[in-house]
Amino acid sequence: MATNRTESVERAMSILSAFSTQKPIMSLAELAEETGLHKSTILRLTNSMRIYGFIQRDEDGRFSVGPSVWRLALIFRRDFTKREHVAPALRILAEATGETASFYVRAGNERVCLYRENSPNLLRFHVEEGMRLRLSTGASGLVLRRYSGEDMDDFSSFNENGTASSVGQTNPNISSISTPVFSAAGELVGALTVSGLATRFDEEARARAIPLLERLAHGLTTT
Secondary structure, X not given: OOOOOOHXXXXXXXXXXXXXXXXXXXXXXXXXXXXXXXHHHHHHHHHHHHHXXXXXXXXXXOEEEOHHHHXXXXXXXXXXXXXXXXXXXXXXXXXHHOOEEEEEXXXXXXXXXXXXXXXXXXXXXXXXXXXXXXXXXXXXXXXXXXXXXXXXXXXXXXXXXXXXXXXXXXXXXXXXXXXXXXXXXXXXXXXXXXXXXXXXXXXXXXXXXXXXXXXXXXXXXXX
């Protein structure tokens, strides 16, 4: 069955999705380049979005997300998966492996880092909470795609427990492992992930970390 779509809503969502931790503020020209929309379209849509607090514009005419976005984000984070449930698992993983531990959720065709505990090492894979990455790369992307029902032909990156491993997909110098976290009802909640420098987080190190990763993910599932 065809999905009903509203073009104006999709255009507005593309404007919001254009912002990231790397580009929290953008000019009209930058927004046009990021979204592919005409400047007149952006101005028309953002005028409506400003009324509801989803977009704001400073004195120099630059755009950024408005307070309504952060309000919804707080609601999502509180009700989706509570930080106090996930944070202990991330700390344990980061301390045990010496690498960065993250919790990703799917947002359309992207994956979003909802929570993270960065590696204590100076040389590390650094990821910010709220960072959006492609769903097509990385171990967490593999997990989110598979367990959200997406058709996949190649399962060679997964072990028998459904944990995925990847090397050099998101970044040629980074390797990662990721395993699904489910709700009590069996629905996918997110992907618990460990990422590190491929030279340090090598095949042997990843194999050592997988049992702990899976055990902690199971604990989150039953929380």
